[in-house]
Amino acid sequence: MPMNSVNTNTGAMIALQNLNSTNAELSTTQTRINTGKRIASAKDNGSIWAIAQNQRANSQSLNSVKESLQRSQSTVDVAISAGETVSDLLLQMKEKALAASDTSLDANSRTALRDDFTALRDQLTKAVNNAEFNGINMVKSGGTTIAALANANGDQKITVAAQDLSLGGGKVLLTAAATFSTATQAANLITTINNSIANVSSALSSLGTGSKSLGSHLDFVSKLQDSIDAGVGNLVDADLAKESAKLQSLQTKQQLGVQALSIANQSSSILLGLFR
Incomplete structure:
Protein backbone atom coordinates (compact mmCIF):
# COMPACT_ATOMS: atom_id res chain seq x y z
CA MET A 1 0.00 0.00 0.00
CA LYS A 37 15.62 19.56 -40.85
CA ARG A 38 15.62 16.39 -38.82
CA ILE A 39 19.33 16.86 -38.12
CA ALA A 40 20.18 20.56 -37.92
CA SER A 41 23.35 20.38 -35.85
CA ALA A 42 26.00 17.94 -34.69
CA LYS A 43 24.24 17.38 -31.34
CA ASP A 44 21.20 15.93 -33.14
CA ASN A 45 23.23 13.08 -34.65
CA GLY A 46 26.98 13.64 -34.87
CA SER A 47 27.84 10.95 -37.41
CA ILE A 48 25.02 11.75 -39.84
CA TRP A 49 25.68 15.49 -39.53
CA ALA A 50 29.38 14.92 -40.35
CA ILE A 51 28.51 12.83 -43.42
CA ALA A 52 26.04 15.47 -44.59
CA GLN A 53 28.54 18.28 -44.00
CA ASN A 54 31.17 16.50 -46.10
CA GLN A 55 28.69 16.06 -48.92
CA ARG A 56 27.69 19.72 -48.68
CA ALA A 57 31.35 20.61 -49.11
CA ASN A 58 31.51 18.47 -52.24
CA SER A 59 28.33 20.03 -53.62
CA GLN A 60 29.52 23.58 -53.02
CA SER A 61 32.91 22.76 -54.56
CA LEU A 62 31.11 21.61 -57.69
CA ASN A 63 29.89 25.19 -58.13
CA SER A 64 33.51 26.15 -58.83
CA VAL A 65 33.84 23.21 -61.21
CA LYS A 66 30.74 24.32 -63.13
CA GLU A 67 32.03 27.89 -63.34
CA SER A 68 35.39 26.65 -64.64
CA LEU A 69 33.71 24.46 -67.25
CA GLN A 70 31.36 27.24 -68.37
CA ARG A 71 34.20 29.74 -68.60
CA SER A 72 36.36 27.29 -70.52
CA GLN A 73 33.55 26.36 -72.89
CA SER A 74 32.94 30.04 -73.65
CA THR A 75 36.64 30.53 -74.33
CA VAL A 76 36.71 27.56 -76.70
CA ASP A 77 33.52 28.72 -78.43
CA VAL A 78 35.09 32.13 -79.08
CA ALA A 79 38.13 30.34 -80.53
CA ILE A 80 35.84 28.26 -82.76
CA SER A 81 34.09 31.40 -84.01
CA ALA A 82 37.47 32.92 -84.86
CA GLY A 83 38.57 29.69 -86.55
CA GLU A 84 35.45 29.60 -88.69
CA THR A 85 36.10 33.21 -89.68
CA VAL A 86 39.68 32.31 -90.59
CA SER A 87 38.44 29.40 -92.68
CA ASP A 88 35.93 31.61 -94.50
CA LEU A 89 38.62 34.23 -95.17
CA LEU A 90 40.94 31.57 -96.59
CA LEU A 91 38.19 30.43 -98.94
CA GLN A 92 37.77 34.00 -100.17
CA MET A 93 41.55 34.40 -100.48
CA LYS A 94 41.71 31.25 -102.58
CA GLU A 95 38.98 32.64 -104.79
CA LYS A 96 40.98 35.86 -105.32
CA ALA A 97 44.24 33.99 -105.97
CA LEU A 98 42.57 31.61 -108.39
CA ALA A 99 41.02 34.47 -110.31
CA ALA A 100 44.35 36.29 -110.40
CA SER A 101 46.12 33.20 -111.76
CA ASP A 102 44.23 33.60 -115.04
CA THR A 103 46.88 34.70 -117.54
CA SER A 104 44.28 36.38 -119.73
CA LEU A 105 43.45 38.83 -116.93
CA ASP A 106 44.55 42.45 -117.46
CA ALA A 107 46.93 44.16 -115.01
CA ASN A 108 44.32 46.48 -113.48
CA SER A 109 41.97 43.60 -112.65
CA ARG A 110 44.83 41.62 -111.13
CA THR A 111 45.79 44.62 -109.01
CA ALA A 112 42.22 44.91 -107.74
CA LEU A 113 42.23 41.21 -106.84
CA ARG A 114 45.56 41.64 -105.07
CA ASP A 115 44.16 44.51 -103.01
CA ASP A 116 41.18 42.37 -102.03
CA PHE A 117 43.53 39.49 -101.18
CA THR A 118 45.65 41.76 -98.99
CA ALA A 119 42.60 43.14 -97.19
CA LEU A 120 41.37 39.61 -96.45
CA ARG A 121 44.83 38.63 -95.21
CA ASP A 122 44.92 41.56 -92.80
CA GLN A 123 41.37 40.83 -91.67
CA LEU A 124 42.46 37.30 -90.81
CA THR A 125 45.10 38.68 -88.44
CA LYS A 126 42.53 40.95 -86.75
CA ALA A 127 40.12 38.04 -86.28
CA VAL A 128 42.82 35.92 -84.64
CA ASN A 129 44.08 38.69 -82.36
CA ASN A 130 40.57 39.63 -81.20
CA ALA A 131 39.45 36.08 -80.41
CA GLU A 132 39.77 36.63 -76.65
CA PHE A 133 37.49 35.69 -73.77
CA ASN A 134 38.26 36.50 -70.15
CA GLY A 135 41.78 37.47 -71.15
CA ILE A 136 42.48 34.15 -72.89
CA ASN A 137 43.17 33.68 -76.60
CA MET A 138 43.50 30.12 -77.88
CA VAL A 139 44.18 30.81 -81.56
CA LYS A 140 46.88 33.46 -81.62
CA SER A 141 50.60 32.68 -81.73
CA GLY A 142 51.49 31.28 -78.29
CA GLY A 143 47.81 30.86 -77.43
CA THR A 144 46.66 29.47 -74.10
CA THR A 145 45.66 25.83 -73.66
CA ILE A 146 42.50 25.40 -71.57
CA ALA A 147 42.63 23.18 -68.46
CA ALA A 148 39.16 23.23 -66.86
CA LEU A 149 38.41 21.76 -63.44
CA ALA A 150 36.75 18.36 -63.71
CA ASN A 151 36.08 17.34 -60.08
CA ALA A 152 35.58 18.76 -56.61
CA ASN A 153 39.12 17.90 -55.50
CA GLY A 154 40.74 19.81 -58.36
CA ASP A 155 43.07 16.92 -59.22
CA GLN A 156 41.38 16.15 -62.54
CA LYS A 157 41.14 18.52 -65.50
CA ILE A 158 39.71 18.59 -69.01
CA THR A 159 42.30 19.97 -71.43
CA VAL A 160 41.61 21.64 -74.78
CA ALA A 161 44.78 22.42 -76.71
CA ALA A 162 45.40 25.85 -78.22
CA GLN A 163 45.44 26.07 -82.02
CA ASP A 164 47.76 28.61 -83.66
CA LEU A 165 45.75 30.11 -86.52
CA SER A 166 47.93 33.17 -86.99
CA LEU A 167 49.59 33.88 -90.34
CA GLY A 168 52.76 31.86 -90.65
CA GLY A 169 51.80 29.87 -87.55
CA GLY A 170 51.33 26.15 -87.19
CA LYS A 171 48.10 25.90 -89.17
CA VAL A 172 47.89 28.86 -91.57
CA LEU A 173 50.89 28.53 -93.88
CA LEU A 174 50.47 31.94 -95.49
CA THR A 175 52.83 34.56 -94.14
CA ALA A 176 51.89 38.05 -93.03
CA ALA A 177 53.45 39.37 -96.24
CA ALA A 178 51.76 36.90 -98.62
CA THR A 179 50.55 38.56 -101.83
CA PHE A 180 50.94 38.36 -105.59
CA SER A 181 51.69 40.59 -108.54
CA THR A 182 51.67 38.08 -111.37
CA ALA A 183 49.52 35.17 -112.47
CA THR A 184 52.32 32.76 -111.59
CA GLN A 185 52.65 34.12 -108.05
CA ALA A 186 48.90 33.86 -107.57
CA ALA A 187 48.91 30.27 -108.84
CA ASN A 188 51.72 29.35 -106.44
CA LEU A 189 49.65 30.62 -103.48
CA ILE A 190 46.72 28.30 -104.23
CA THR A 191 48.44 25.15 -102.93
CA THR A 192 49.52 26.96 -99.76
CA ILE A 193 45.98 28.22 -99.20
CA ASN A 194 44.53 24.73 -99.76
CA ASN A 195 46.89 23.27 -97.17
CA SER A 196 46.01 26.08 -94.78
CA ILE A 197 42.30 25.41 -95.22
CA ALA A 198 42.84 21.72 -94.45
CA ASN A 199 44.92 22.56 -91.36
CA VAL A 200 42.35 25.05 -90.06
CA SER A 201 39.57 22.51 -90.58
CA SER A 202 41.54 20.00 -88.50
CA ALA A 203 42.10 22.62 -85.79
CA LEU A 204 38.38 23.45 -85.72
CA SER A 205 37.57 19.77 -85.39
CA SER A 206 39.80 19.57 -82.32
CA LEU A 207 38.28 22.69 -80.79
CA GLY A 208 34.76 21.45 -81.52
CA THR A 209 35.48 18.12 -79.84
CA GLY A 210 36.90 19.97 -76.84
CA SER A 211 33.85 22.21 -76.54
CA LYS A 212 31.56 19.19 -76.72
CA SER A 213 33.57 17.42 -74.01
CA LEU A 214 33.31 20.47 -71.74
CA GLY A 215 29.57 20.70 -72.35
CA SER A 216 29.00 17.00 -71.67
CA HIS A 217 30.98 17.14 -68.45
CA LEU A 218 29.12 20.26 -67.39
CA ASP A 219 25.83 18.38 -67.77
CA PHE A 220 27.25 15.49 -65.74
CA VAL A 221 28.49 17.78 -62.95
CA SER A 222 25.08 19.48 -62.76
CA LYS A 223 23.34 16.11 -62.40
CA LEU A 224 25.96 14.96 -59.88
CA GLN A 225 25.42 18.07 -57.77
CA ASP A 226 21.65 17.53 -57.83
CA SER A 227 22.13 13.91 -56.73
CA ILE A 228 24.43 14.95 -53.88
CA ASP A 229 21.98 17.62 -52.72
CA ALA A 230 19.15 15.09 -52.83
CA GLY A 231 21.28 12.65 -50.82
CA VAL A 232 22.00 15.28 -48.17
CA GLY A 233 18.28 16.00 -48.01
CA ASN A 234 17.55 12.33 -47.42
CA LEU A 235 20.01 12.35 -44.53
CA VAL A 236 18.97 15.50 -42.69
CA ASP A 237 15.59 16.77 -43.90
Missing part, protein backbone atom coordinates in the same frame (compact mmCIF):
# COMPACT_ATOMS: atom_id res chain seq x y z
CA PRO A 2 1.54 3.40 -0.97
CA MET A 3 2.40 5.76 1.85
CA ASN A 4 0.59 9.07 2.10
CA SER A 5 3.13 11.82 2.83
CA VAL A 6 3.23 15.62 2.66
CA ASN A 7 7.03 15.57 2.29
CA THR A 8 7.22 13.35 -0.78
CA ASN A 9 4.64 13.45 -3.54
CA THR A 10 5.62 10.55 -5.77
CA GLY A 11 2.69 11.03 -8.10
CA ALA A 12 3.63 14.65 -8.71
CA MET A 13 7.25 13.72 -9.40
CA ILE A 14 6.23 11.09 -11.96
CA ALA A 15 3.77 13.49 -13.59
CA LEU A 16 6.48 16.18 -13.74
CA GLN A 17 8.98 13.76 -15.32
CA ASN A 18 6.45 12.79 -17.96
CA LEU A 19 5.58 16.43 -18.63
CA ASN A 20 9.25 17.37 -18.99
CA SER A 21 9.77 14.48 -21.42
CA THR A 22 6.77 15.61 -23.47
CA ASN A 23 8.02 19.20 -23.46
CA ALA A 24 11.45 18.06 -24.69
CA GLU A 25 9.90 16.07 -27.54
CA LEU A 26 7.63 18.99 -28.37
CA SER A 27 10.60 21.35 -28.51
CA THR A 28 12.46 18.96 -30.83
CA THR A 29 9.46 18.62 -33.12
CA GLN A 30 8.89 22.37 -33.26
CA THR A 31 12.57 22.89 -34.13
CA ARG A 32 12.31 20.34 -36.97
CA ILE A 33 9.22 22.08 -38.32
CA ASN A 34 10.84 25.53 -38.06
CA THR A 35 14.12 24.48 -39.74
CA GLY A 36 12.75 21.78 -42.03
CA ALA A 238 12.52 16.30 -41.76
CA ASP A 239 9.30 14.66 -42.93
CA LEU A 240 7.06 17.66 -42.29
CA ALA A 241 3.83 15.69 -42.66
CA LYS A 242 5.02 13.25 -40.01
CA GLU A 243 6.31 16.01 -37.73
CA SER A 244 3.05 17.94 -38.06
CA ALA A 245 1.03 14.92 -36.96
CA LYS A 246 3.46 14.34 -34.10
CA LEU A 247 3.11 17.97 -33.04
CA GLN A 248 -0.64 17.59 -32.60
CA SER A 249 -0.12 14.45 -30.52
CA LEU A 250 2.52 16.04 -28.29
CA GLN A 251 0.43 19.15 -27.70
CA THR A 252 -2.39 16.91 -26.50
CA LYS A 253 0.00 14.97 -24.26
CA GLN A 254 1.32 18.23 -22.87
CA GLN A 255 -2.17 19.38 -21.87
CA LEU A 256 -2.89 16.01 -20.28
CA GLY A 257 0.45 16.13 -18.47
CA VAL A 258 -0.34 19.53 -17.01
CA GLN A 259 -3.70 18.22 -15.79
CA ALA A 260 -2.08 15.07 -14.34
CA LEU A 261 0.48 17.19 -12.47
CA SER A 262 -2.29 19.42 -11.15
CA ILE A 263 -4.22 16.38 -9.88
CA ALA A 264 -1.08 14.92 -8.29
CA ASN A 265 -0.36 18.20 -6.51
CA GLN A 266 -3.87 18.20 -5.05
CA SER A 267 -3.36 14.78 -3.38
CA SER A 268 -1.47 16.33 -0.45
CA SER A 269 -4.31 18.72 0.35
CA ILE A 270 -6.72 15.78 0.55
CA LEU A 271 -4.87 14.65 3.69
CA LEU A 272 -6.13 17.76 5.51
CA GLY A 273 -9.58 16.17 5.58
CA LEU A 274 -8.28 13.54 8.00
CA PHE A 275 -7.65 16.20 10.66
CA ARG A 276 -11.11 17.71 10.76
Whole structure:
Protein backbone atom coordinates (compact mmCIF):
# COMPACT_ATOMS: atom_id res chain seq x y z
CA MET A 1 0.00 0.00 0.00
CA PRO A 2 1.54 3.40 -0.97
CA MET A 3 2.40 5.76 1.85
CA ASN A 4 0.59 9.07 2.10
CA SER A 5 3.13 11.82 2.83
CA VAL A 6 3.23 15.62 2.66
CA ASN A 7 7.03 15.57 2.29
CA THR A 8 7.22 13.35 -0.78
CA ASN A 9 4.64 13.45 -3.54
CA THR A 10 5.62 10.55 -5.77
CA GLY A 11 2.69 11.03 -8.10
CA ALA A 12 3.63 14.65 -8.71
CA MET A 13 7.25 13.72 -9.40
CA ILE A 14 6.23 11.09 -11.96
CA ALA A 15 3.77 13.49 -13.59
CA LEU A 16 6.48 16.18 -13.74
CA GLN A 17 8.98 13.76 -15.32
CA ASN A 18 6.45 12.79 -17.96
CA LEU A 19 5.58 16.43 -18.63
CA ASN A 20 9.25 17.37 -18.99
CA SER A 21 9.77 14.48 -21.42
CA THR A 22 6.77 15.61 -23.47
CA ASN A 23 8.02 19.20 -23.46
CA ALA A 24 11.45 18.06 -24.69
CA GLU A 25 9.90 16.07 -27.54
CA LEU A 26 7.63 18.99 -28.37
CA SER A 27 10.60 21.35 -28.51
CA THR A 28 12.46 18.96 -30.83
CA THR A 29 9.46 18.62 -33.12
CA GLN A 30 8.89 22.37 -33.26
CA THR A 31 12.57 22.89 -34.13
CA ARG A 32 12.31 20.34 -36.97
CA ILE A 33 9.22 22.08 -38.32
CA ASN A 34 10.84 25.53 -38.06
CA THR A 35 14.12 24.48 -39.74
CA GLY A 36 12.75 21.78 -42.03
CA LYS A 37 15.62 19.56 -40.85
CA ARG A 38 15.62 16.39 -38.82
CA ILE A 39 19.33 16.86 -38.12
CA ALA A 40 20.18 20.56 -37.92
CA SER A 41 23.35 20.38 -35.85
CA ALA A 42 26.00 17.94 -34.69
CA LYS A 43 24.24 17.38 -31.34
CA ASP A 44 21.20 15.93 -33.14
CA ASN A 45 23.23 13.08 -34.65
CA GLY A 46 26.98 13.64 -34.87
CA SER A 47 27.84 10.95 -37.41
CA ILE A 48 25.02 11.75 -39.84
CA TRP A 49 25.68 15.49 -39.53
CA ALA A 50 29.38 14.92 -40.35
CA ILE A 51 28.51 12.83 -43.42
CA ALA A 52 26.04 15.47 -44.59
CA GLN A 53 28.54 18.28 -44.00
CA ASN A 54 31.17 16.50 -46.10
CA GLN A 55 28.69 16.06 -48.92
CA ARG A 56 27.69 19.72 -48.68
CA ALA A 57 31.35 20.61 -49.11
CA ASN A 58 31.51 18.47 -52.24
CA SER A 59 28.33 20.03 -53.62
CA GLN A 60 29.52 23.58 -53.02
CA SER A 61 32.91 22.76 -54.56
CA LEU A 62 31.11 21.61 -57.69
CA ASN A 63 29.89 25.19 -58.13
CA SER A 64 33.51 26.15 -58.83
CA VAL A 65 33.84 23.21 -61.21
CA LYS A 66 30.74 24.32 -63.13
CA GLU A 67 32.03 27.89 -63.34
CA SER A 68 35.39 26.65 -64.64
CA LEU A 69 33.71 24.46 -67.25
CA GLN A 70 31.36 27.24 -68.37
CA ARG A 71 34.20 29.74 -68.60
CA SER A 72 36.36 27.29 -70.52
CA GLN A 73 33.55 26.36 -72.89
CA SER A 74 32.94 30.04 -73.65
CA THR A 75 36.64 30.53 -74.33
CA VAL A 76 36.71 27.56 -76.70
CA ASP A 77 33.52 28.72 -78.43
CA VAL A 78 35.09 32.13 -79.08
CA ALA A 79 38.13 30.34 -80.53
CA ILE A 80 35.84 28.26 -82.76
CA SER A 81 34.09 31.40 -84.01
CA ALA A 82 37.47 32.92 -84.86
CA GLY A 83 38.57 29.69 -86.55
CA GLU A 84 35.45 29.60 -88.69
CA THR A 85 36.10 33.21 -89.68
CA VAL A 86 39.68 32.31 -90.59
CA SER A 87 38.44 29.40 -92.68
CA ASP A 88 35.93 31.61 -94.50
CA LEU A 89 38.62 34.23 -95.17
CA LEU A 90 40.94 31.57 -96.59
CA LEU A 91 38.19 30.43 -98.94
CA GLN A 92 37.77 34.00 -100.17
CA MET A 93 41.55 34.40 -100.48
CA LYS A 94 41.71 31.25 -102.58
CA GLU A 95 38.98 32.64 -104.79
CA LYS A 96 40.98 35.86 -105.32
CA ALA A 97 44.24 33.99 -105.97
CA LEU A 98 42.57 31.61 -108.39
CA ALA A 99 41.02 34.47 -110.31
CA ALA A 100 44.35 36.29 -110.40
CA SER A 101 46.12 33.20 -111.76
CA ASP A 102 44.23 33.60 -115.04
CA THR A 103 46.88 34.70 -117.54
CA SER A 104 44.28 36.38 -119.73
CA LEU A 105 43.45 38.83 -116.93
CA ASP A 106 44.55 42.45 -117.46
CA ALA A 107 46.93 44.16 -115.01
CA ASN A 108 44.32 46.48 -113.48
CA SER A 109 41.97 43.60 -112.65
CA ARG A 110 44.83 41.62 -111.13
CA THR A 111 45.79 44.62 -109.01
CA ALA A 112 42.22 44.91 -107.74
CA LEU A 113 42.23 41.21 -106.84
CA ARG A 114 45.56 41.64 -105.07
CA ASP A 115 44.16 44.51 -103.01
CA ASP A 116 41.18 42.37 -102.03
CA PHE A 117 43.53 39.49 -101.18
CA THR A 118 45.65 41.76 -98.99
CA ALA A 119 42.60 43.14 -97.19
CA LEU A 120 41.37 39.61 -96.45
CA ARG A 121 44.83 38.63 -95.21
CA ASP A 122 44.92 41.56 -92.80
CA GLN A 123 41.37 40.83 -91.67
CA LEU A 124 42.46 37.30 -90.81
CA THR A 125 45.10 38.68 -88.44
CA LYS A 126 42.53 40.95 -86.75
CA ALA A 127 40.12 38.04 -86.28
CA VAL A 128 42.82 35.92 -84.64
CA ASN A 129 44.08 38.69 -82.36
CA ASN A 130 40.57 39.63 -81.20
CA ALA A 131 39.45 36.08 -80.41
CA GLU A 132 39.77 36.63 -76.65
CA PHE A 133 37.49 35.69 -73.77
CA ASN A 134 38.26 36.50 -70.15
CA GLY A 135 41.78 37.47 -71.15
CA ILE A 136 42.48 34.15 -72.89
CA ASN A 137 43.17 33.68 -76.60
CA MET A 138 43.50 30.12 -77.88
CA VAL A 139 44.18 30.81 -81.56
CA LYS A 140 46.88 33.46 -81.62
CA SER A 141 50.60 32.68 -81.73
CA GLY A 142 51.49 31.28 -78.29
CA GLY A 143 47.81 30.86 -77.43
CA THR A 144 46.66 29.47 -74.10
CA THR A 145 45.66 25.83 -73.66
CA ILE A 146 42.50 25.40 -71.57
CA ALA A 147 42.63 23.18 -68.46
CA ALA A 148 39.16 23.23 -66.86
CA LEU A 149 38.41 21.76 -63.44
CA ALA A 150 36.75 18.36 -63.71
CA ASN A 151 36.08 17.34 -60.08
CA ALA A 152 35.58 18.76 -56.61
CA ASN A 153 39.12 17.90 -55.50
CA GLY A 154 40.74 19.81 -58.36
CA ASP A 155 43.07 16.92 -59.22
CA GLN A 156 41.38 16.15 -62.54
CA LYS A 157 41.14 18.52 -65.50
CA ILE A 158 39.71 18.59 -69.01
CA THR A 159 42.30 19.97 -71.43
CA VAL A 160 41.61 21.64 -74.78
CA ALA A 161 44.78 22.42 -76.71
CA ALA A 162 45.40 25.85 -78.22
CA GLN A 163 45.44 26.07 -82.02
CA ASP A 164 47.76 28.61 -83.66
CA LEU A 165 45.75 30.11 -86.52
CA SER A 166 47.93 33.17 -86.99
CA LEU A 167 49.59 33.88 -90.34
CA GLY A 168 52.76 31.86 -90.65
CA GLY A 169 51.80 29.87 -87.55
CA GLY A 170 51.33 26.15 -87.19
CA LYS A 171 48.10 25.90 -89.17
CA VAL A 172 47.89 28.86 -91.57
CA LEU A 173 50.89 28.53 -93.88
CA LEU A 174 50.47 31.94 -95.49
CA THR A 175 52.83 34.56 -94.14
CA ALA A 176 51.89 38.05 -93.03
CA ALA A 177 53.45 39.37 -96.24
CA ALA A 178 51.76 36.90 -98.62
CA THR A 179 50.55 38.56 -101.83
CA PHE A 180 50.94 38.36 -105.59
CA SER A 181 51.69 40.59 -108.54
CA THR A 182 51.67 38.08 -111.37
CA ALA A 183 49.52 35.17 -112.47
CA THR A 184 52.32 32.76 -111.59
CA GLN A 185 52.65 34.12 -108.05
CA ALA A 186 48.90 33.86 -107.57
CA ALA A 187 48.91 30.27 -108.84
CA ASN A 188 51.72 29.35 -106.44
CA LEU A 189 49.65 30.62 -103.48
CA ILE A 190 46.72 28.30 -104.23
CA THR A 191 48.44 25.15 -102.93
CA THR A 192 49.52 26.96 -99.76
CA ILE A 193 45.98 28.22 -99.20
CA ASN A 194 44.53 24.73 -99.76
CA ASN A 195 46.89 23.27 -97.17
CA SER A 196 46.01 26.08 -94.78
CA ILE A 197 42.30 25.41 -95.22
CA ALA A 198 42.84 21.72 -94.45
CA ASN A 199 44.92 22.56 -91.36
CA VAL A 200 42.35 25.05 -90.06
CA SER A 201 39.57 22.51 -90.58
CA SER A 202 41.54 20.00 -88.50
CA ALA A 203 42.10 22.62 -85.79
CA LEU A 204 38.38 23.45 -85.72
CA SER A 205 37.57 19.77 -85.39
CA SER A 206 39.80 19.57 -82.32
CA LEU A 207 38.28 22.69 -80.79
CA GLY A 208 34.76 21.45 -81.52
CA THR A 209 35.48 18.12 -79.84
CA GLY A 210 36.90 19.97 -76.84
CA SER A 211 33.85 22.21 -76.54
CA LYS A 212 31.56 19.19 -76.72
CA SER A 213 33.57 17.42 -74.01
CA LEU A 214 33.31 20.47 -71.74
CA GLY A 215 29.57 20.70 -72.35
CA SER A 216 29.00 17.00 -71.67
CA HIS A 217 30.98 17.14 -68.45
CA LEU A 218 29.12 20.26 -67.39
CA ASP A 219 25.83 18.38 -67.77
CA PHE A 220 27.25 15.49 -65.74
CA VAL A 221 28.49 17.78 -62.95
CA SER A 222 25.08 19.48 -62.76
CA LYS A 223 23.34 16.11 -62.40
CA LEU A 224 25.96 14.96 -59.88
CA GLN A 225 25.42 18.07 -57.77
CA ASP A 226 21.65 17.53 -57.83
CA SER A 227 22.13 13.91 -56.73
CA ILE A 228 24.43 14.95 -53.88
CA ASP A 229 21.98 17.62 -52.72
CA ALA A 230 19.15 15.09 -52.83
CA GLY A 231 21.28 12.65 -50.82
CA VAL A 232 22.00 15.28 -48.17
CA GLY A 233 18.28 16.00 -48.01
CA ASN A 234 17.55 12.33 -47.42
CA LEU A 235 20.01 12.35 -44.53
CA VAL A 236 18.97 15.50 -42.69
CA ASP A 237 15.59 16.77 -43.90
CA ALA A 238 12.52 16.30 -41.76
CA ASP A 239 9.30 14.66 -42.93
CA LEU A 240 7.06 17.66 -42.29
CA ALA A 241 3.83 15.69 -42.66
CA LYS A 242 5.02 13.25 -40.01
CA GLU A 243 6.31 16.01 -37.73
CA SER A 244 3.05 17.94 -38.06
CA ALA A 245 1.03 14.92 -36.96
CA LYS A 246 3.46 14.34 -34.10
CA LEU A 247 3.11 17.97 -33.04
CA GLN A 248 -0.64 17.59 -32.60
CA SER A 249 -0.12 14.45 -30.52
CA LEU A 250 2.52 16.04 -28.29
CA GLN A 251 0.43 19.15 -27.70
CA THR A 252 -2.39 16.91 -26.50
CA LYS A 253 0.00 14.97 -24.26
CA GLN A 254 1.32 18.23 -22.87
CA GLN A 255 -2.17 19.38 -21.87
CA LEU A 256 -2.89 16.01 -20.28
CA GLY A 257 0.45 16.13 -18.47
CA VAL A 258 -0.34 19.53 -17.01
CA GLN A 259 -3.70 18.22 -15.79
CA ALA A 260 -2.08 15.07 -14.34
CA LEU A 261 0.48 17.19 -12.47
CA SER A 262 -2.29 19.42 -11.15
CA ILE A 263 -4.22 16.38 -9.88
CA ALA A 264 -1.08 14.92 -8.29
CA ASN A 265 -0.36 18.20 -6.51
CA GLN A 266 -3.87 18.20 -5.05
CA SER A 267 -3.36 14.78 -3.38
CA SER A 268 -1.47 16.33 -0.45
CA SER A 269 -4.31 18.72 0.35
CA ILE A 270 -6.72 15.78 0.55
CA LEU A 271 -4.87 14.65 3.69
CA LEU A 272 -6.13 17.76 5.51
CA GLY A 273 -9.58 16.17 5.58
CA LEU A 274 -8.28 13.54 8.00
CA PHE A 275 -7.65 16.20 10.66
CA ARG A 276 -11.11 17.71 10.76
